[in-house]
Amino acid sequence: MRPTRTLAAAVVVALAWTATACSETKRKDDDNNPTQSAGPRKKGGEVTIANTAGQTWTCNFNPFNPAVYNTSIGFVYEPLVFVNALKDAAETPMLAKSYQWNADKTQIDFTIREGVKWNDGKPFTAKDVAFTFNLMKEHPPIDLYALWTTAGLQSVTASGDKVTLKFKEAAQPYFYAFANQQPIVPEHVFGAGEAQSKPETWVDKKPVGTGPFEVDPCSPNNIQYTANAEYWQQGKPYIQKVQYPAYLDNAPANLDLASGKAQWGSQFIPGIEQFYLGKSKDNHTWSPPVLNVGIYPNLDPSKKTSSNKKVRQAISYAIDREQVAKIGVGGQVPVANQSGVVIPTFDKYYDAAAVQKAGFDKPDPDRAKELLSELGYSPSKPLKLTILSITGYTDWDASLKVIKQNLKAVGIDLTVQTLAQQTFVGRLYTGDYDFAYYNQQTSGPSPYYELRQMLHSANTAPLGENAPSNFERYKNPQVDALLNEYAAADEGRQAEIVKEVSQFMLDDVPVIPVVCAVDWYQYNTEDIAGWPTEENPYAQPAAYNFPDNGQVLANIYSKSAQ
């Protein structure tokens, strides 16, 4: 009953890059934004979110506290610029109406939007922006994206309606973090008392932000958000109330979605055809793929089997990915491919010919058998392998059962060992495993982010130490060089770099992608319209994706109110 889960698939990243081609970029208010062309709507209506919280609400809305920030960012707190990871990093100006980089991208000037008010009536100014960043400098724990350390931020100053951020070196890769992820907080609240002296532990009961909604009221079982009547986007939000009940488990959340009691869902629904879609013609789902789920072999030379390329190649050839997606995850996710580029989300970066040339375009059990027989194994004398997975991840269990069968046919006897999540991640991070089934946790607006996390040697660590994201311990100077080059390259070259890196995925098989990880998203159109859809992917659609949720909240509307 319990063991279903929210497949962790998220936006975001510590490292980011916006797809801007020229070195001097100026963005304007009237930037092309499909969501704003929809025309004004009448206000009214209510939406209920069913996103499993696993706890009752603490009614703390501190946007710097990672345990609660997704109930305040997007709703109440807003970023400078919204970057849409699903649409080639398309930008929507938010609190900054435009920005300008200097020639070598070490300095960025934001022009702050005038006429914006905090929901307590005080005006929003450039000083608030500078204050937010400087507060993070004084209190490293709230610098969640390591802007003052890794990104090399050196100073943030405000003058008039301009805010200037200066960096030690070219910082465009971090734009996604500081402009899109980082919410801006009011100086008149965070500049005094405990909020200033201990912003990381301060309890923000009544959040003062610029966003479309205000908290009113919050109880342990439910947060009710009401529309901010003074919101700076004229006429928005259309929806007047948002209910966010604290679901402790997926099952009740999914039941409420199926009955229509909740309209915005964000977790995996097993057997969705019958359980949800079949219940009403107004129930819809669209789960855009953002990351790969797959087998992480341990490449450390001390691991004789998993560091053997032939074994990894054999596994990748043997797996019938279509079958895994269909049986394991009920056909709810697309298949992945050995190049590591998630399609269709990142089609532009995908090199179909290279995948075909390497023979990974379809399962090839014969080739797998051949490779294994070179090593002296066969179905009658199988190679014994153990793979780690997480207890309660039922879709992974089912996927691994299919994989086990696929491998059995070519001469690999796979044993699946499920561990409690904490034990699992502990062993994965420190490299105490041979094979593990896992996925990267953070995605960005191009495959570069995932590939960098997965393959760059800066993201790994020796066995016994915590690796940030390169768990398989892949080290290749050529790949490092390519990934390092990406930040300074132009758009065309960036696509080439991704293709070149994915060639290493095909050649070295450092990780074996099997299926895609998606943003789980279900929506009901009986009364609410304006949802992000496959045709109009104006934001990442899950309720836990911030600040994307702010875009969705400002654009959905009630049909009965029109």
Added chain:
Amino acid sequence: MRFILRRLGFFVLTLWAALTLNFFIPRFMPGDPVDALIVRTRGRVTRESLEGMLTSFGFKPDTNLLVQYLDYLGHMFTGDWGRSIGQTLGEPVTSLIGGALPWTLGLVGITTVLAFLLGAFIGTVAGWRRGGTLDAILPPIFVVTSALPYFWVGLLLILVFSEWTGGLLPSNFNYDTSIVPGFSPGFVGSVLTHAILPAATLLITTIGGWILTMRNNMITTLAEDYVRMARAKGLNPRRIMYAYAARNAVLPNLAGFAMSLGFVISGAILIEYVFNYPGVGYLLYNSVQNVDYPLMQALFMLFTVAVLVALLIVDIATVWLDPRARAKG
């Protein structure tokens, strides 16, 4: 008196041993609060920042374990239980427990008392009319139900009374999320309807034990000379049943009852889990999942103290009720 002093000394010693184990065992568990937080923030936030944040919330893994231990002992007694470092990062542990405890006491506490009273009553009647209809039907049924696992009964009840009836009885949570808590009839009604299924589960699975022991005690007691004497005197059978037989038969069960009251506070973890009931048991489950040391410590401490206090009361009550215990002391 010496007996009670000895018991008190034993109480203190046990408490210390339990507190010590409470401190060390969670730290030997696999997993690390930082890793757990990284997983829950979907890797969005840097490890350094999370470590810094946990440090501000009082998590200092690098200090000497002995110093941590002494700090911990002091804090347990002063009630300064720190802040959660797990799923509810930053929330004071006292307010978390304060929010969950009333629900557990209400649900599990009332149900435990109810199960005992009902069980004792049914057992009395069944023992009194040994071989009667009631005795032929109820005890065998409850032998079966008391052997059923909690969670299975819970799931069955959810299926029958919630899913099949189209949500007639709520199957999760402590009250309807759309109601703002307060002393309104709607809220109270909602709390009660939400308690029906979990309470029924608990009742069904625990009542059998009380019935059986009570019935058997009754039968033994009914064979005693003073019961025969009462009958010979021609007393009202009702009076014999309650004042002579039941009153004596219930004594051995009282100790068990006091014990089970001690266990009320630890909640029926599985019940709270199946019904998503946000009580102390659910809190404990979450704290273990997220390697939330401060919350785990405080909860374990409460559980230990509750059981130990219950035991102490049983000991003292025994001394008071049973002259033989006094004589030995």
